[in-house]
Amino acid sequence: xNDIFTGKLVRLSAFDPEEMSKAFTRWNLNSEYGRLLxxxxxxxxxxxxxxxxxxxxxxxxxxxxxxxxxRTLAEDKLIxxxxxxxxxxxxxxxxxxxxxxxxxxxxxxxxxxxxxxxLRFAFAEINLRRVTxxxxxxxxxxxxSYEKAGFRHEGHLRNYLNREGRRWNEIYMGILREEWMELNxxxxxxxxxx
Amino acid sequence: MRELFRGKLVxxxxxxxxxxxxxxxxxxRDSEFVRLADSDPVQLSxxxxxxxxxxxxxxxxxxxxxxxxxxRTLDEDKLIxxxxxxxNLIHNEAWVGIGIGxxxxxxxxxxxxxxxxxLxxxxxxxxxxxVSLGLHEYNARALRSYEKCGFRLEGRTRRDIxxxxxRTDTLWMGILREEWLQMQxxxNQ
Numbered sequence: 452x453n454d455i456f457t458g459k460l461v462r463l464s465a466f467d468p469e470e471m472s473k474a475f476t477r478w479n480l481n482s483e484y485g486r487l488l489x490x491x492x493x494x495x496x497x498x499x500x501x502x503x504x505x506x507x508x509x510x511x512x513x514x515x516x517x518x519x520x521x522r523t524l525a526e527d528k529l530i531x532x533x534x535x536x537x538x539x540x541x542x543x544x545x546x547x548x549x550x551x552x553x554x555x556x557x558x559x560x561x562x563x564x565x566x567x568x569x570l571r572f573a574f575a576e577i578n579l580r581r582v583t584x585x586x587x588x589x590x591x592x593x594x595x596s597y598e599k600a601g602f603r604h605e606g607h608l609r610n611y612l613n614r615e616g617r618r619w620n621e622i623y624m625g626i627l628r629e630e631w632m633e634l635n636x637x638x639x640x641x642x643x644x645x
Numbered sequence: 646m647r648e649l650f651r652g653k654l655v656x657x658x659x660x661x662x663x664x665x666x667x668x669x670x671x672x673x674r675d676s677e678f679v680r681l682a683d684s685d686p687v688q689l690s691x692x693x694x695x696x697x698x699x700x701x702x703x704x705x706x707x708x709x710x711x712x713x714x715x716x717r718t719l720d721e722d723k724l725i726x727x728x729x730x731x732x733n734l735i736h737n738e739a740w741v742g743i744g745i746g747x748x749x750x751x752x753x754x755x756x757x758x759x760x761x762x763x764l765x766x767x768x769x770x771x772x773x774x775x776v777s778l779g780l781h782e783y784n785a786r787a788l789r790s791y792e793k794c795g796f797r798l799e800g801r802t803r804r805d806i807x808x809x810x811x812r813t814d815t816l817w818m819g820i821l822r823e824e825w826l827q828m829q830x831x832x833n834q
Contacts, residue, residue, distance in 0.1 A: 514734045540771070541771050542772070577735055
C-alpha cells in the first residue's frame with residue numbers, strides 16, 4: 452500500500468467530531484497547551500459545543516480547509532490535531548496549524564513527523580506553492596521542529612503577545628515548493644513513480 | 646494596471662437579483678439561444694424563481710471555486726449576457742460557460758470581447774493554468790469566436806447530442822496559460 456498520510460511515527464486520520472471534541476476538551480484543560488497554540492485568552496469550551504462546530508466544519512468538506520486527527524503508529528493513539536487552510540488560491544498559499552495535545556508525546560519527534568507528512572500532502576496532493584505558519588517566540592520547541600521540516604523564518608510581529616508580564620513576538624515561517632522539492636530530492640511522491 | 650472589468654465593447658458588472666431575473670426570464674424564451682448555450686431541454690422558470698436562486702447565491706457569499714459575471718454593453722449600458730467559471734482548485738484549471746441572451750448582439754464581436762475579458766481575469770487575477778470549454782458542433786459562430794480568443798480544439802465526443810432527430814458532436818476546446826501569454830505580446834497588451 453502506498454499511503455501518503457502515513458509517516459514514521461504517526462499517521463493522519465479522518466476528523467471524527469465526536470472523538471475529537473472529547474480529546475480537544477481534555478487537552479484544553481492544559482492552559483500551557485492553549486497558550487502554545489493560540490494567541491487569544493485561553494478559555495474552556497464544553498465537548499458538546501466543540502462537537503457542534505466541528506460537525507459543521509466536517510460536513511462542509513470545502514476544498515479550502517483540510518482537518519485531520521493525528522494518531523501514533525505504534526499504539527493507534529489519538530495525540531493531536533492538524534489543520535491546513537488555503538487562504539490564497541491564486542497565490543496557492545495555505546496556513547498550517549498543528550497541536551500535539553498529549554504532552555507525553557512532546558519533544559520526541561512526533562510533531563516533526565506530522566509536519567513532514569502534511570507538507571507532502573500540501574505539495575504533492577494539493578499542489579500548493581507555499582505553506583505558511585505562525586509560532587510564538589516562547590515556543591522554541593515548535594520553532595526548532597518547523598526548522599527541521601524545512602520552514603524558514605520570514606519575519607515577525609514585534610511584541611504581538613502579552614503573556615505573564617512580558618511581551619513576545621509572533622514569528623512568521625514559510626516553506627516554498629522548490630525548497631521542499633530540494634529537501635526531498637525532487638521526488639515528491641512514490642505515487643506517480645516520480 | 647490592467648483594466649480587468651472593461652473591454653472594447655462590454656464591461657463586466659454585478660447585478661441585483663431582480664435586474665438579472667428580468668433579463669434571464671426574457672432570454673430563456675429564445676429557444677435557439679438555449680440550444681446553443683446548453684444541452685439540457687429548453688425549460689422555463691418564473692422570474693420569481695430565478696430571482697430567489699440568484700439571492701441564494703448572494704447569501705452564500707463568494708466561493709473560491711465559482712465565479713459568475715454579467716455583462717453590459719459600453720455604449721448603451723444594456724445587460725446582454727453572462728459568463729461563469731467553475732474552478733478545480735487542486736489542479737488549478739477551470740471550465741468556462743458563456744452566453745449572450747440578447748440575440749441582436751450575436752455575430753458582432755461582443756462574445757469575443759467577453760471571452761477576452763474572461764481569459765484576462767483567469768490568467769492575470771486567478772492565476773490558473775488552463776481553461777476548458779465545450780460547445781455544440783452546430784454552433785459555428787461560437788467556435789470561430791473561441792478560436793479568435795486563442796482556444797484550440799482538443800477533441801470531440803461523437804454524436805452525443807440528439808437534436809430534432811439528428812445526432813451531433815460536442816466539441817472540447819482549451820487554452821493554456823503559456824499560449825495566452827504568448828498572444829498578449831501581439832495584441833491586447
